[in-house]
Each structure stands twice: as structure tokens, then as C-alpha cells.
Amino acid sequence: MSKIAVVVQREFLSTVKRRSYLIVTFGMPFFVSIYMGLVALVPAIFMAQSGAQKKESALVDEAGIVHEEEIATLDAEGADQPMRELTKRLGGTASGKTAAAMLERTAGSARLVVYPALDRALEALQARRVEKVYVIPRDYLETGGIEAYQRADASFGFGRSRARESLEKLLGRSLMAGIVPAALRPRIEQPILRGATRSFTIKDDGTIEPLDVAGRIARVAIPGVFAILFLMSVLVSAGYLLQGVAEEKENRVIEVILSSIRPDELLFGKLLGLGAAGLLQLVVWISVASMATSLLAATALAVLDFKLFFGCLLFFVFGFLMLGSLMTGTAALGSNARESQQLAAIWSTMTIMPPAFTWMGILDAPNGTMARVLGWFPLTAPITMMLRLGTGQVPWWDVVVAAVLLAAGVYLAIRISGALMRLGLLMYGKRPSVREILRQLRHA
């Protein structure tokens, strides 16, 4: 077994077997889901209750245009179609069902009740029997204005705006009644129905194909999932790397190790071993949390666009190796764990910040100067290239240049960090001077 493999094996196993690792890995999703459940459920329950209580609005039709039979059909089909669609989409998972049921309670609640006169309606409003009073004035047809009354203590909520939507629909239908044939009415209300719409793409050679919606989502989802995984795994594994380095320095075990293996080999082995441990933790978190479905979806989408998938994977792995080694090498210079962490944070900031500020520009012009510069510069390459690859517009040679530059960056980072480790780890309790660092780098 090569020495690197020995280090990989040891770092992985010794981390994974740690009690703290097990607690964090398996406990975290449990606590987070309880917490998220509380945070999401409690307000939703209150909202649902308030929605259920204040469900009716009064309607006073002074203009005499409202057809009351339309109110009945409105109630029957439910006030708002978009909300219904949303609840239908949420229906899949267990948590989705809960949310859908809650939405149903609030959604179906916006009812309009016709009152013969304004004073009666206002009485009902004061007595809290209705939530709001709408008046269609005599000059409505000329002005298009209505009057709305609410109590001074009325709160802001979903129920009211839905009542307003129902009112608009009711007025539209009442105005059409008897004039517009029934077959035309749905089209006037909703000229374009999304479900019945089809889209196509035309290729360079003129062939026309139905638009591949799944593929389009994949183009956004694969780089998105990779970018998030990249950030999370760097943060998680960096924690273990820094902890490991600080521990070996503190234990004084490092000199024994460095007498048997070159520092860059040690670093590389640690990166792979701890990276695997960090990734395993992520996988557990993601699969235990209900995000499993989205990950599975991303994997399924990977089948749809394997080139994009492997492109992202390449930049993920290289990016992880470079950032991890730089962070570890720099951390070795710190004289205690906190200092190490601060020093290491320089690199993660340099990797994440530029693409985080410019991602819209990168997506807009994936082959523009800014996107290319950030894509070719090894530190910003991982995230930038994931974003650029997602647009599907980057020429292959451009990707190869970025990958080669990043690979060179990885090589350099490991060599430099190995030298820094050798220097930093043997200096117990003090930080080396800039001059000493430069000398050591020249030696590397």
C-alpha cells in the first residue's frame, strides 16, 4: 500500500469512528428537522386558524351588476386557482401533504356574501361577522372604482387579498353573463393556459424538437447542487482538516509522521481521507433530510446530461483539493486553533466571494471577459465553471483551459502547503516570519 493510501485510510477511519463525528452526522438531521418543523409549523397553524375564522367578506352591489349565481360557481371551484395548483404540487411528500392541507384550509375560505344595504354590511363588519365590506358603487361602470371598508384593527393577511381576487373574478363573470358565449368565458378569464401550452427548440441544423424541460432544469440543477455541495463539503471537511493539523501539532506527533512521509504526501492523504469523511457526512445529512428527493432528482438529471455532470464533478474534486490544501497549509502556520481558523478563512473567502457577487453576470454572458477570467483563475474556477457549464454555451477548449489551469493550481497548492506544513508544524508555539516562509517556499 502506498504511504498516501495509508494516510487516507487512517484519516478516514479515525475520523469516522470518533464519537463526535457520529453524533454530528446522525444527530444533526434529527435536531434540524425538529427545529425546522417547529419553525414552519407553528406560524402555519396560527395562520390557518386565523384564515379559517375570518373567511367571509360582505358585498353591497349598488350598481346592480352582480349575478348572484356566479357566486355559487365561484365557491364551488374554490376562490383561487394558483393556490390550488400549488397545493397539488406539494402533495407528494409527507411534509408536502401537511402543507397542502393547511393551504387548503386558508385557500378555500375566501367567500363573498351579498348584503342588501351598506348599513347592514357595516353592522356585520363591526360585529366581526365579516372581515371586509366591498361596495360596487352606482358609477362603477364609468369609473371602475369600488369602495372597501375594514375595521381599524384589521390585520394584514392572505384571506383579504384572496377575497379581492374572488371579487374581481365575480365582477368579470357578471359583466360577461348573457353577452359572451359560455365557451369563450374561460379564455377571456385565462387567455393562455400553461398546461396546454407546448414549447419547441430549433437546432442549428433546423430540426425542431419539443423543449426538454427536464434537461433545462438539469442545466440549472446540476451546477446548483454541485456548487452547494462544494461549499458545504469544503466547510465541513476544512473543519476536520484544521482540527487534525492542530491536534498533530499539539500532540507533537507530527515530527514522527514527517520522518516517514513527505509533507505534501501527508497533506494529500489527509485531504482525500478527511474529504471522504466530510462528504460521507454530507450524504448522510442530505439523505436523512427530505432533500433526498432533490438529490435523487439531480442524479436522474445527471443521466440526462452526463457531460455537464462530469464537468461539474471534475471542478468539484479539483476545487476541493486546492482549497483544502491551501487551508491546511496556511492553518499549520497558526500557533493555536483559533489563529489557524482565521488564517484558513482567507482562502475560502477568495474562492466563494467573487462568483457570489458576479453570478448574474456570469450567467448572462458565460463567455464574457469577466466570466472567462474568473473561470480560468484557479481559486475562483470551481464555482464559476460550474455556473458557466450550466449555460451550455462554453466551448470545449475553454473548459479544457480552465481544467488544466486548475489542475496546475492543485499541484502548486499541494507543494506550497506541504512546505508550509513542514515549516509551521515544527515551530511550536510561534509563528514563522515572512522571510522564513519565503525561504521554505523556494525550497519547495
Next chain:
Amino acid sequence: MPTLTFSRLRKTYATTVAADDVSFEVGSGEVFGMLGPNGAGKSTIIRMLMDIIAPDAGEILLDGRPIGARERDRIGYLPEERGLYRKEKVLDVLVYFGMLKGLGRGAARAGAVRWLGAFGLGEMAGRRVDTLSKGQQQKVQIAGTLLHDPSIVVMDEPFSGLDPINTVFVKDVLRERSRAGGIVILSTHQMPLVEALCDRVAMIHRGRLVLYGNLEEIRRSQGEASVLVDADGALGALPVVDRVERHGGLSRVFLKPGARPRDLMDLLVQRGIPVEHFEVMRTPVEEIFVRTVEAGGSA
């Protein structure tokens, strides 16, 4: 039969010179002592041998060839700044050390078990390192240095923290290694151990090699002749005597240059001075050490 050659080694740090044109050789079958006060540059030279630090100039050769990774795997190194993974099992740590030296898992395990047994720590193999006493940890550390059966053993202060019984044991192990044709390099402050173990020594002071060679020869060339005597009478007045110091209940008689202990004995017999004790003293290495350092390393 391997020979280690340290040739014109030089290493400077920002403000200090840790090694200044240091050259010496260590042959197989000997226990070689590296002496010197704290910060003299001993550890720097050893670290250069282990490729932990690169020399600014000079080289270290094994049988005339530069030392590569494979040769380094034949070295067992016990650094001064040493430690173990505290939260892991003793056996796991030792197996890891062995595998880093190129052993397979099985061989590393066998070596670890054998050495733990030799140190009387066989039952501790499954225990966590931090449950062991300091002396036990030190023994585990030495086991880790030896478990891959190295032909070159380099130990920096191996006896610190060891009880007398284990000190004897480690001394025997080192002697046995050198007898079997290995090279043993020992860096220590404990002069009695140097006297008991080392055939040849190198003394480093402020990065420079100030004494180097066979221990007995150094003693002869550097030491003053002195005799421990228990006798009545004014010893200081005798013509061969330079000065007399109290040494426990005895007198330590320093002879004038050129005078031999036998001359003193003859005089005592001639003058009829009753003698209860007469012992020729070999100059303690410690004395040579202190004198050389005090003289600024110009010996």
C-alpha cells in the same frame, strides 16, 4: 556494513546558525553520541538526516549515496518533540507508524505486538493512549521507533521519562542493535549514559563541531589526570600534585602536567603515608563537556 556520512552541512535560520560546516561519519556497529548544550544544533542535524529540514549546503550520504525515501524507511527515529495520538488505541497508533515505514498491516501489527510485549505492555495494546502513564507512553513511542526493525536508529533523548529498569532495557536494545551491525545515533544530555553506551561522540556547540572522535581518546587528550585518594597527610604539598579538591569523603588529587598516577603512588609509599583508597579517575565526559562549552567551543 552501512556508513553514514554527514558532509559539510550548513543551515542558517533568520538570526542563528544551526549548523556551520559540520562533517562527521558514523559507521555500522557503533553507538554514536551527539552531545551539546540546548540549542546547539543537534536536532537540526538530525532533522536534516530525516529530510524534515533541508540543508542550505552540504549533504548526508549512506554508503556514499544520497538518502532517498526507501533508505529513510530503514531509519527508526525518535524525535525530541514526540507524541502519540492520545485518543486512539495503542496498537492502532503503532500499526499506523509501522505502515508509514512501509510495512504491511500484518507485519506492522506483529512488530507492534512483539515490542509491546518486550516492554511489558502487552496488555495495553487495546487501551487508549491517554490512559497510559507518561513512562508507558514513552515506551510505546520507543516501540514505534523500533517495530520496523530499522538498521539505523536515531534517538533524541530516549531515556527521559524512563524508570531505571526500562533505561537498562533500552540501553541493552541499543547495544544489541549496534552489535548486529546497525548504526545507533544517540543525542542526549545525560552524560553517564553517553559514557556507558557510546563508542564515539560528536559535540556540537553553536552549530559547530567542537569535539569529534573516540570517547577514550577525547578523554585522554582533553582530560586532566586525577586520582581519588583516601589518605592522611598534606597531599597538596607533594611535588607531583597540582591541587586537591574534596570529593565526598575523599580527596580528588589533580596531577601536574606530565605526572602519572603511578608517580603519586610511589611518593605516597616512599613517604609512608597510609592509604585507604586509591582510584585513578577517568575524566567524566560531563567535565569535558562543560569545559568545552565554557571555553566557547574553541577546544
